[in-house]
Every structure is written in structure tokens, then in C-alpha cells.
Amino acid sequence: MSVDQKSSLSYKRIKSLARYACVFSVLGVIISIGTIAYYSVLMLMDTQAVDAAIREEFVAAGRAITINGVSRALTFMFEITPVLIGVYIFSQAIQLFREYMSGRVFTFEAAKKLNKIGWAVAALAPLEILSETLAVMALTIYNPPGQRQLSIGISETEIYAIILGLLLVTLAKILHEAAVISEENQAII
Amino acid sequence: MAIIVTLDIMLAKRKMRSKELSELVGITEQNISLLKSGKVKGIRFDTLEKICDALDCQPADILTYEAEDGS
Numbered sequence: 001m002s003v004d005q006k007s008s009l010s011y012k013r014i015k016s017l018a019r020y021a022c023v024f025s026v027l028g029v030i031i032s033i034g035t036i037a038y039y040s041v042l043m044l045m046d047t048q049a050v051d052a053a054i055r056e057e058f059v060a061a062g063r064a065i066t067i068n069g070v071s072r073a074l075t076f077m078f079e080i081t082p083v084l085i086g087v088y089i090f091s092q093a094i095q096l097f098r099e100y101m102s103g104r105v106f107t108f109e110a111a112k113k114l115n116k117i118g119w120a121v122a123a124l125a126p127l128e129i130l131s132e133t134l135a136v137m138a139l140t141i142y143n144p145p146g147q148r149q150l151s152i153g154i155s156e157t158e159i160y161a162i163i164l165g166l167l168l169v170t171l172a173k174i175l176h177e178a179a180v181i182s183e184e185n186q187a188i189i
Numbered sequence: 190m191a192i193i194v195t196l197d198i199m200l201a202k203r204k205m206r207s208k209e210l211s212e213l214v215g216i217t218e219q220n221i222s223l224l225k226s227g228k229v230k231g232i233r234f235d236t237l238e239k240i241c242d243a244l245d246c247q248p249a250d251i252l253t254y255e256a257e258d259g260s
Contacts, residue, residue, distance in 0.1 A: 187230035189220045 011103060018100035025097060028090040032083050043076055050076070058139055063149060066142035074138035078131040082124060089120045106175070106182035115172035122165025125158035194227045196240070196251045203244050213243040 042050045051067050054075055058065050065071075096113040104110065133152050140149040200210060207225070211218040216236060223229050237248055244251070 184230060189216060189224055189229050189232050189236055 011105070014105060015101050015103065018097040022094055022097035022101060025090045025093040029087055029094070032087045032090065036080055036083055036087075039076060039080070043072070047072065054139065058136065063136070063140070063151075064143055064147050065139040067139065068142060071138045071142060075135045078135040078138065081131050082128050085120055085124050085127060089117055089124075092117045092120070106178045108176065108179045111172050111176040111179055114175055115169055118165050118168030118170075118172055120165070121168060122162050124165070125161040128161075129154055129158060191254055191257050192227075193253045193255055194224055194251060195253055196221075197225045199244050199246055199251050200225075203246075205244065210240070210243055214239040 039050065039053075042053075050072060054067060054072070055065070092113050096110060096117065099105075099107060099110045099113070129152065133150065136149055136151040140147065143149075200207065207221045208218055211221045214221075214236065220229075224232065232252075237251075240251060241248060
């Protein structure tokens with residue numbers, strides 16, 4: 001098999017993989033927007049269901065919480081923020097995989113998109129920690145003195161997200177260099 | 190640029206058209222045109238070899254060096 005044939009086969013594989021990845025990214029956007037829409041509707045129509053969901057997540061840790069209009073709205077806002085970042089990541093991923101699907105692999109545009117995804121993934125971890133902390137604060141701020149809580153927690157998942165995000169940013173820099181070489185190569189006959 | 194492409198002169202000497210050369214070398218006519226106008230950053234050895242083979246000439250017959258002003 002010649003070098004050209006191998007390269008053509010690799011591009012076919014990239015296109016095929018990108019097609020599947022694009023489908024999953026679209027699914028991710030649909031699920032994330034669906035989740036936001038579902039809880040937004042619940043916030044307007046059925047606050048008891050929202051309260052039940054909040055209790056399920058926050059009381060399980062043996063925490064005393066006070067749910068009122070303000071704490072409910074704040075918790076909703078803090079919990080929804082990482083999901084919005086997720087929507088941003090998925091939308092950037094769709095654009096990136098579309099580039100790959102059309103055979104544009106070593107391009108500055110692809111490097112830019114990967115760079116954005118990387119920083120968003122890396123930012124997701126501290127944002128998750130912050131949103132959880134703020135949500136606990138909002139839910140316990142109306143508790144009697146002595147029962148108010150400030151909770152900060154970091155888990156393996158957050159560390160993985162930071163490493164993965166920085167890895168993507170590094171790969172984006174490498175892809176940018178590859179795009180420079182590819183552009184140069186195109187100017188050589 | 191100090192390297193001057195004299196491919197058009199060689200093509201005229203051999204009475205060959207760019208289209209014919211592009212078919213013999215296996216690159217597009219557009220690339221031959223770019224090469225003739227010197228609007229390329231470089232030329233691969235295998236392309237050069239094919240051009241020399243098609244035109245029955247030496248690399249020096251299609252590439253010359255001219256010192257730039259002030260150098």
C-alpha cells in the first residue's frame with residue numbers, strides 16, 4: 001500500500017469517526033438543552049417537583065436545608081451554569097467534527113475550536129466546585145445560625161476534567177503547528 | 190526572489206505546452222502555471238525529476254540563481 005493510499009484511508013477513518021462523534025455531540029446538546037428546558041418549566045409550573053429534586057441531591061448528605069423562592073432560584077441558577085458550559089462544549093465539538101467530516105483536518109479553524117473546547121473542559125471543573133459550593137450556601141443561608149454551611153469539595157472527576165482540558169489545549173497548539181506545516185506544504189509543488 | 194524559474198523558456202525550446210507537461214508530470218496545469226510564475230515556496234525533488242525527464246533537461250535549465258540587489 002502506497003503512502004497516498006494509507007493517507008487516504010486515514011482521512012476516511014477520520015471522517016467516519018467524526019460523523020459518529022458529531023451525532024453524539026448533537027445528542028449531548030439535545031439532552032443538555034432538554035434538561036435546562038425541563039427544569040425551567042418545572043420552576044414555573046411545579047416547584048414541589050423542583051424541591052423534591054433539590055432534597056434528593058442535597059439532603060442525602062445529611063444536610064439541613066431551607067427551600068424558599070430565593071434559595072430555589074439561586075440553586076437552579078448555580079446548578080444550570082455547568083450545563084450551559086456543556087452546551088457550549090458540545091456546540092464547539094459539532095463545528096469541529098463538521099470540519100473533520102469535510103476533510104479539513106490540519107486547519108487553523110480546527111485548532112481554534114479544539115483550543116476553545118480544551119479551555120471550556122478545564123474551566124468546567126472549578127465551575128462545578130464553585131456552583132456546588134454556592135448552591136449549598138444558598139440552601140443553608142436561611143437556616144438558623146449554627147446550621148449554615150459552606151461546603152467545598154474536590155473529587156477525582158474534577159482533576160480528570162482539568163487534565164483532559166489542558167491536554168486538549170496542548171493538542172490544539174500542536175494542531176496549530178501542524179496547520180502551519182500543512183499550509184507550507186501546499187505551497188510546495 | 191533570487192531563484193528564478195525559467196520553465197517557460199525550456200517549454201518554448203521544447204515546443205511543449207503547459208497542459209502536455211502537466212499530463213506527463215502528473216500535476217495540475219494550475220501548479221505548472223504557479224511554478225512558471227515563481228509563486229511557489231518550493232519544488233519537490235520528485236517533481237523536479239519528472240519535469241527534467243519530460244523536458245529532457247537538467248535542473249539548472251529550469252532554475253537559475255540571480256543575486257539580489259545589495260547582496
